[in-house]
Amino acid sequence: MAGLVVIGAGQAALQLAMSLRAAGDSREITLIGDEPYAPYSRPPLSKSFLKGDTQVDDLFFRPPGWFSDNGVALHTGQRASAIDPARRIVRLPDRDLPYDTLVLATGARPRSLADLPATLGNVATLRGIDDIRNLLDLLPSCERVAVIGGGFIGLEFAAVMRGTGRSVTLVEAAPRLMGRAVSPGLSDWFAALHRRNGVDLRLATGVTGVERQGDRVAALALSDGTRLATDLVLVGVGVLPNDDLARAAGLPCDNGIVVTETLRTAEPRIFAIGDCAAFPLRDGRRVRLESVQNAVDQAKHLARVLQGDTAPYAATPWFWSDQYEVKLQIAGLLPAGADAAIIADTTGFSLDHVVGGLLACRESVNDPRAHLQARKTVGRPAISPVGTT
Structure with missing residues:
Protein backbone atom coordinates (compact mmCIF):
# COMPACT_ATOMS: atom_id res chain seq x y z
CA MET A 1 0.00 0.00 0.00
CA ALA A 2 1.52 3.32 -1.12
CA GLY A 3 -0.17 5.54 1.46
CA LEU A 4 0.44 9.23 2.05
CA VAL A 5 3.74 10.80 1.00
CA VAL A 6 4.71 14.32 2.08
CA ILE A 7 7.54 16.11 0.30
CA GLY A 8 8.88 18.33 3.03
CA ALA A 9 9.69 17.61 6.65
CA GLY A 10 8.96 20.94 8.33
CA GLN A 11 6.27 22.02 10.74
CA ALA A 12 3.40 21.65 8.25
CA ALA A 13 4.42 18.10 7.36
CA LEU A 14 4.77 17.04 10.99
CA GLN A 15 1.48 18.66 11.99
CA LEU A 16 -0.32 16.81 9.21
CA ALA A 17 1.08 13.50 10.43
CA MET A 18 0.23 14.29 14.06
CA SER A 19 -3.31 15.38 13.20
CA LEU A 20 -4.00 12.25 11.18
CA ARG A 21 -2.69 9.98 13.92
CA ALA A 22 -4.64 11.89 16.60
CA ALA A 23 -7.80 11.31 14.55
CA GLY A 24 -7.12 7.56 14.42
CA ASP A 25 -6.01 7.53 10.79
CA SER A 26 -3.83 4.44 10.24
CA ARG A 27 -2.69 5.02 6.66
CA GLU A 28 1.01 4.77 5.85
CA ILE A 29 2.72 8.16 6.17
CA THR A 30 6.14 9.02 4.75
CA LEU A 31 7.89 12.38 5.18
CA ILE A 32 10.72 13.28 2.80
CA GLY A 33 13.00 16.14 3.88
CA ASP A 34 16.03 17.53 2.07
CA GLU A 35 17.63 18.84 5.27
CA PRO A 36 19.50 16.33 7.47
CA TYR A 37 17.24 17.12 10.42
CA ALA A 38 13.94 15.97 11.85
CA PRO A 39 11.17 18.62 11.85
CA TYR A 40 12.22 21.63 13.89
CA SER A 41 11.03 25.11 14.82
CA ARG A 42 12.41 27.92 12.64
CA PRO A 43 11.23 31.12 14.42
CA PRO A 44 13.73 30.82 17.31
CA LEU A 45 16.65 30.81 14.85
CA SER A 46 16.54 34.59 14.38
CA LYS A 47 15.61 35.19 18.01
CA SER A 48 16.53 33.07 21.04
CA PHE A 49 18.84 30.66 19.20
CA LEU A 50 20.88 33.49 17.72
CA LYS A 51 21.19 34.99 21.23
CA GLY A 52 22.41 31.69 22.61
CA ASP A 53 19.29 31.14 24.75
CA THR A 54 18.19 28.08 22.76
CA GLN A 55 20.21 25.01 21.77
CA VAL A 56 19.76 22.80 18.69
CA ASP A 57 18.12 20.01 20.67
CA ASP A 58 15.52 22.48 21.94
CA LEU A 59 14.35 23.16 18.37
CA PHE A 60 13.04 19.69 17.53
CA PHE A 61 9.30 19.22 17.89
CA ARG A 62 9.39 15.52 18.75
CA PRO A 63 12.02 13.08 20.06
CA PRO A 64 13.49 10.68 17.47
CA GLY A 65 11.43 7.76 18.74
CA TRP A 66 8.11 9.51 18.09
CA PHE A 67 8.20 8.75 14.37
CA SER A 68 8.66 5.00 14.64
CA ASP A 69 6.28 4.83 17.60
CA ASN A 70 3.57 6.47 15.49
CA GLY A 71 4.21 4.64 12.25
CA VAL A 72 5.60 7.67 10.42
CA ALA A 73 8.55 6.98 8.12
CA LEU A 74 10.92 9.96 8.20
CA HIS A 75 13.59 10.22 5.50
CA THR A 76 15.94 13.17 5.98
CA GLY A 77 18.72 14.40 3.71
CA GLN A 78 16.83 13.29 0.59
CA ARG A 79 15.78 15.63 -2.20
CA ALA A 80 12.93 14.63 -4.48
CA SER A 81 13.90 15.26 -8.11
CA ALA A 82 10.57 14.77 -9.86
CA ILE A 83 6.88 13.92 -9.48
CA ASP A 84 5.05 11.70 -11.95
CA PRO A 85 1.31 12.28 -11.35
CA ALA A 86 0.28 9.73 -14.00
CA ARG A 87 2.24 6.91 -12.36
CA ARG A 88 1.82 8.36 -8.84
CA ILE A 89 5.48 8.22 -7.93
CA VAL A 90 8.02 10.58 -6.39
CA ARG A 91 11.54 10.23 -7.75
CA LEU A 92 14.21 10.12 -5.03
CA PRO A 93 18.00 9.76 -5.49
CA ASP A 94 17.94 6.02 -4.92
CA ARG A 95 14.43 4.91 -5.83
CA ASP A 96 10.93 5.74 -7.02
CA LEU A 97 8.48 6.09 -4.15
CA PRO A 98 4.81 5.35 -4.94
CA TYR A 99 1.94 7.27 -3.34
CA ASP A 100 -1.82 7.16 -3.09
CA THR A 101 -1.95 10.77 -1.87
CA LEU A 102 0.85 13.30 -2.21
CA VAL A 103 1.24 16.48 -0.16
CA LEU A 104 3.68 19.20 -1.14
CA ALA A 105 4.96 20.94 1.98
CA THR A 106 8.16 22.13 0.35
CA GLY A 107 8.32 25.52 2.07
CA ALA A 108 10.33 28.43 0.71
CA ARG A 109 13.95 29.47 0.21
CA PRO A 110 15.69 32.83 0.73
CA ARG A 111 15.86 35.17 -2.23
CA GLY A 236 17.18 39.14 4.16
CA VAL A 237 15.19 40.20 1.10
CA GLY A 238 12.32 37.73 1.37
CA VAL A 239 11.78 34.18 0.18
CA LEU A 240 10.63 32.32 -2.91
CA PRO A 241 8.21 29.37 -2.78
CA ASN A 242 9.71 26.00 -3.51
CA ASP A 243 7.36 25.18 -6.37
CA ASP A 244 9.87 23.82 -8.90
CA LEU A 245 8.73 20.21 -8.53
CA ALA A 246 5.12 21.23 -8.99
CA ARG A 247 5.88 23.31 -12.09
CA ALA A 248 7.87 20.48 -13.66
CA ALA A 249 4.94 18.12 -13.00
CA GLY A 250 2.58 20.47 -14.82
CA LEU A 251 0.77 21.82 -11.75
CA PRO A 252 -0.40 25.45 -12.00
CA CYS A 253 1.79 27.84 -9.98
CA ASP A 254 1.41 31.57 -9.37
CA ASN A 255 3.69 32.81 -6.58
CA GLY A 256 3.32 29.36 -5.11
CA ILE A 257 1.49 26.15 -5.90
CA VAL A 258 -2.11 27.00 -6.76
CA VAL A 259 -4.62 25.13 -4.59
CA THR A 260 -8.36 25.20 -4.10
CA GLU A 261 -10.21 26.12 -0.91
CA THR A 262 -9.63 22.55 0.29
CA LEU A 263 -5.87 22.81 -0.47
CA ARG A 264 -6.05 20.51 -3.50
CA THR A 265 -3.95 21.15 -6.60
CA ALA A 266 -5.10 20.61 -10.18
CA GLU A 267 -4.23 16.94 -9.66
CA PRO A 268 -6.94 15.42 -7.42
CA ARG A 269 -4.47 13.28 -5.45
CA ILE A 270 -1.94 16.06 -4.85
CA PHE A 271 -2.30 18.77 -2.19
CA ALA A 272 -0.07 21.65 -1.03
CA ILE A 273 0.20 23.33 2.36
CA GLY A 274 2.33 25.92 4.13
CA ASP A 275 4.73 28.49 2.70
CA CYS A 276 4.61 26.97 -0.81
CA ALA A 277 0.80 27.05 -1.23
CA ALA A 278 -1.16 29.86 -2.92
CA PHE A 279 -4.73 29.55 -1.67
CA PRO A 280 -7.97 31.51 -2.13
CA LEU A 281 -9.44 33.82 0.50
CA ARG A 282 -13.16 34.25 1.01
CA ASP A 283 -13.05 37.56 -0.88
CA GLY A 284 -11.60 35.90 -3.97
CA ARG A 285 -8.00 37.02 -3.54
CA ARG A 286 -5.28 34.39 -3.76
CA VAL A 287 -2.45 34.63 -1.24
CA ARG A 288 0.61 32.76 -0.07
CA LEU A 289 1.42 33.22 3.60
CA GLU A 290 4.75 32.64 5.29
CA SER A 291 3.89 31.93 8.90
CA VAL A 292 3.88 29.16 11.46
CA GLN A 293 0.15 29.69 12.03
CA ASN A 294 -0.66 29.17 8.36
CA ALA A 295 1.48 26.03 8.14
CA VAL A 296 -0.07 24.50 11.25
CA ASP A 297 -3.67 25.45 10.50
CA GLN A 298 -3.48 24.30 6.89
CA ALA A 299 -2.02 20.97 8.01
CA LYS A 300 -4.83 20.50 10.52
CA HIS A 301 -7.41 21.41 7.92
CA LEU A 302 -5.93 19.06 5.32
CA ALA A 303 -6.03 16.21 7.82
CA ARG A 304 -9.79 16.76 8.06
CA VAL A 305 -10.10 17.00 4.26
CA LEU A 306 -8.28 13.70 3.85
CA GLN A 307 -10.88 12.16 6.15
CA GLY A 308 -13.77 13.45 4.09
CA ASP A 309 -14.39 17.03 5.27
CA THR A 310 -15.28 19.40 2.41
CA ALA A 311 -15.24 22.70 4.35
CA PRO A 312 -13.04 25.47 2.90
CA TYR A 313 -9.88 26.58 4.66
CA ALA A 314 -10.70 29.87 6.39
CA ALA A 315 -8.42 30.30 9.41
CA THR A 316 -7.58 33.82 10.57
CA PRO A 317 -3.90 34.46 9.79
CA TRP A 318 -1.63 35.83 12.48
CA PHE A 319 2.04 36.72 12.69
CA TRP A 320 4.61 37.90 15.21
CA SER A 321 8.09 39.34 15.47
CA ASP A 322 10.39 39.98 18.45
CA GLN A 323 12.65 43.01 18.17
CA TYR A 324 14.55 44.17 21.28
CA GLU A 325 12.00 44.04 24.11
CA VAL A 326 9.11 44.64 21.73
CA LYS A 327 6.69 41.97 20.53
CA LEU A 328 4.82 42.80 17.36
CA GLN A 329 1.69 40.70 16.75
CA ILE A 330 -0.64 40.94 13.78
CA ALA A 331 -4.05 39.32 13.39
CA GLY A 332 -5.65 39.35 9.96
CA LEU A 333 -4.28 40.71 6.69
CA LEU A 334 -3.54 44.39 6.24
CA PRO A 335 -6.16 45.82 3.84
CA ALA A 336 -5.69 48.62 1.34
CA GLY A 337 -7.44 51.89 2.11
CA ALA A 338 -8.77 50.89 5.52
CA ASP A 339 -9.74 53.25 8.30
CA ALA A 340 -7.40 53.00 11.28
CA ALA A 341 -7.76 53.78 14.98
CA ILE A 342 -5.17 53.48 17.73
CA ILE A 343 -6.20 51.52 20.81
CA ALA A 344 -3.88 52.01 23.80
CA ASP A 345 -3.59 50.25 27.14
CA THR A 346 -1.17 50.59 30.03
CA THR A 347 1.57 48.40 28.59
CA GLY A 348 1.30 48.69 24.82
CA PHE A 349 -0.95 49.69 21.98
CA SER A 350 -2.86 48.27 19.04
CA LEU A 351 -3.85 49.66 15.68
CA ASP A 352 -7.15 48.51 14.22
CA HIS A 353 -7.89 48.51 10.50
CA VAL A 354 -11.60 48.48 9.74
CA VAL A 355 -13.28 47.92 6.39
CA GLY A 356 -17.03 48.37 6.09
CA GLY A 357 -17.43 48.31 9.84
CA LEU A 358 -15.64 44.94 10.12
CA LEU A 359 -12.29 44.38 11.78
CA ALA A 360 -9.91 43.44 8.97
CA CYS A 361 -6.61 43.53 10.83
CA ARG A 362 -5.16 44.46 14.20
CA GLU A 363 -1.49 45.33 14.71
CA SER A 364 -0.41 45.05 18.35
CA VAL A 365 2.77 46.19 20.07
CA ASN A 366 3.32 44.67 23.51
CA ASP A 367 -0.45 44.20 23.71
CA PRO A 368 -1.02 40.42 23.78
CA ARG A 369 -4.55 40.56 25.21
CA ALA A 370 -5.79 42.75 22.37
CA HIS A 371 -4.04 40.49 19.87
CA LEU A 372 -5.61 37.32 21.23
CA GLN A 373 -9.02 38.95 21.13
CA ALA A 374 -8.49 39.99 17.51
CA ARG A 375 -7.67 36.43 16.48
CA LYS A 376 -11.25 35.59 17.46
CA THR A 377 -12.93 38.72 16.06
CA VAL A 378 -11.27 39.48 12.70
CA GLY A 379 -14.08 39.63 10.15
CA ARG A 380 -16.67 40.68 12.74
CA PRO A 381 -18.01 44.16 13.63
CA ALA A 382 -15.17 46.24 15.05
CA ILE A 383 -15.23 46.90 18.79
CA SER A 384 -12.55 48.10 21.22
CA PRO A 385 -10.67 45.35 23.05
CA VAL A 386 -11.79 44.61 26.57
CA GLY A 387 -9.79 46.60 29.10
CA THR A 388 -8.47 49.20 26.65
CA THR A 389 -9.27 52.86 26.25
Missing part, protein backbone atom coordinates in the same frame (compact mmCIF):
# COMPACT_ATOMS: atom_id res chain seq x y z
CA SER A 112 19.40 35.81 -3.36
CA LEU A 113 21.09 38.89 -4.79
CA ALA A 114 23.24 38.38 -7.87
CA ASP A 115 26.04 40.62 -6.55
CA LEU A 116 25.98 38.96 -3.12
CA PRO A 117 26.02 35.19 -3.68
CA ALA A 118 26.18 32.92 -0.66
CA THR A 119 29.47 31.56 -2.02
CA LEU A 120 31.19 34.68 -0.68
CA GLY A 121 32.73 33.88 2.68
CA ASN A 122 30.99 36.54 4.74
CA VAL A 123 27.58 36.67 3.03
CA ALA A 124 24.84 34.82 4.90
CA THR A 125 21.13 34.10 4.91
CA LEU A 126 18.94 33.06 7.82
CA ARG A 127 16.41 30.32 7.14
CA GLY A 128 17.55 27.00 8.61
CA ILE A 129 19.85 25.39 11.16
CA ASP A 130 22.81 25.29 8.77
CA ASP A 131 22.38 29.02 8.06
CA ILE A 132 22.50 29.91 11.75
CA ARG A 133 25.49 27.64 12.35
CA ASN A 134 27.29 29.43 9.53
CA LEU A 135 26.44 32.80 11.10
CA LEU A 136 27.62 31.71 14.53
CA ASP A 137 30.95 30.67 12.98
CA LEU A 138 31.31 34.08 11.30
CA LEU A 139 30.25 36.35 14.15
CA PRO A 140 33.32 36.14 16.43
CA SER A 141 35.39 38.01 13.82
CA CYS A 142 32.69 40.54 12.91
CA GLU A 143 32.22 43.98 14.40
CA ARG A 144 30.54 45.77 11.46
CA VAL A 145 27.33 44.15 10.19
CA ALA A 146 25.39 45.09 7.08
CA VAL A 147 21.81 43.88 6.83
CA ILE A 148 20.16 43.97 3.40
CA GLY A 149 16.39 43.98 3.80
CA GLY A 150 14.02 45.58 6.28
CA GLY A 151 11.56 42.75 6.81
CA PHE A 152 11.05 40.61 9.91
CA ILE A 153 14.26 38.57 9.51
CA GLY A 154 16.48 41.54 8.81
CA LEU A 155 15.09 43.57 11.70
CA GLU A 156 15.23 40.69 14.18
CA PHE A 157 18.84 40.02 13.20
CA ALA A 158 19.70 43.71 13.50
CA ALA A 159 18.17 43.85 16.98
CA VAL A 160 20.18 40.85 18.18
CA MET A 161 23.39 42.25 16.71
CA ARG A 162 22.88 45.59 18.44
CA GLY A 163 22.32 43.67 21.67
CA THR A 164 25.85 42.29 21.29
CA GLY A 165 27.29 45.77 20.76
CA ARG A 166 28.08 45.37 17.07
CA SER A 167 27.75 48.21 14.59
CA VAL A 168 24.71 47.60 12.37
CA THR A 169 23.68 49.32 9.14
CA LEU A 170 20.40 48.17 7.60
CA VAL A 171 19.78 48.88 3.91
CA GLU A 172 16.20 48.73 2.60
CA ALA A 173 15.29 49.50 -1.02
CA ALA A 174 11.71 50.44 -0.12
CA PRO A 175 10.87 53.75 1.57
CA ARG A 176 9.77 52.06 4.81
CA LEU A 177 10.34 48.98 6.96
CA MET A 178 8.20 45.83 6.77
CA GLY A 179 6.31 47.43 3.88
CA ARG A 180 4.37 44.29 2.91
CA ALA A 181 3.39 43.41 6.46
CA VAL A 182 2.56 46.52 8.51
CA SER A 183 0.91 49.91 8.11
CA PRO A 184 2.95 53.05 7.38
CA GLY A 185 2.47 54.39 10.89
CA LEU A 186 3.81 51.22 12.44
CA SER A 187 6.73 51.21 9.99
CA ASP A 188 7.67 54.66 11.27
CA TRP A 189 7.33 53.51 14.89
CA PHE A 190 9.73 50.60 14.32
CA ALA A 191 12.15 52.76 12.37
CA ALA A 192 12.36 55.09 15.38
CA LEU A 193 12.81 52.07 17.69
CA HIS A 194 15.77 50.77 15.70
CA ARG A 195 17.36 54.20 15.43
CA ARG A 196 17.05 54.66 19.19
CA ASN A 197 18.90 51.39 19.59
CA GLY A 198 21.72 52.52 17.35
CA VAL A 199 20.91 50.97 13.98
CA ASP A 200 21.95 53.09 10.99
CA LEU A 201 18.85 52.81 8.78
CA ARG A 202 19.22 53.53 5.06
CA LEU A 203 15.70 53.54 3.61
CA ALA A 204 14.93 53.92 -0.11
CA THR A 205 18.51 52.84 -0.67
CA GLY A 206 19.90 50.02 -2.78
CA VAL A 207 23.20 48.21 -3.23
CA THR A 208 24.87 49.37 -6.45
CA GLY A 209 28.21 47.65 -6.15
CA VAL A 210 30.31 45.21 -4.15
CA GLU A 211 33.95 45.67 -3.23
CA ARG A 212 35.62 42.32 -2.69
CA GLN A 213 38.75 41.30 -0.86
CA GLY A 214 39.48 37.77 -1.91
CA ASP A 215 36.36 35.69 -1.40
CA ARG A 216 34.83 38.18 1.04
CA VAL A 217 32.90 41.40 0.85
CA ALA A 218 34.95 44.34 2.10
CA ALA A 219 32.42 47.09 1.37
CA LEU A 220 29.13 47.85 -0.35
CA ALA A 221 28.48 50.78 -2.65
CA LEU A 222 25.04 52.24 -1.93
CA SER A 223 22.69 54.24 -4.11
CA ASP A 224 22.96 57.20 -1.72
CA GLY A 225 26.57 57.54 -2.85
CA THR A 226 28.20 56.14 0.29
CA ARG A 227 30.65 53.29 0.79
CA LEU A 228 29.66 50.88 3.55
CA ALA A 229 32.60 48.91 4.97
CA THR A 230 31.48 45.65 6.57
CA ASP A 231 32.66 42.38 8.09
CA LEU A 232 29.41 40.50 7.49
CA VAL A 233 26.46 40.85 5.13
CA LEU A 234 23.11 39.31 6.08
CA VAL A 235 20.80 39.10 3.06
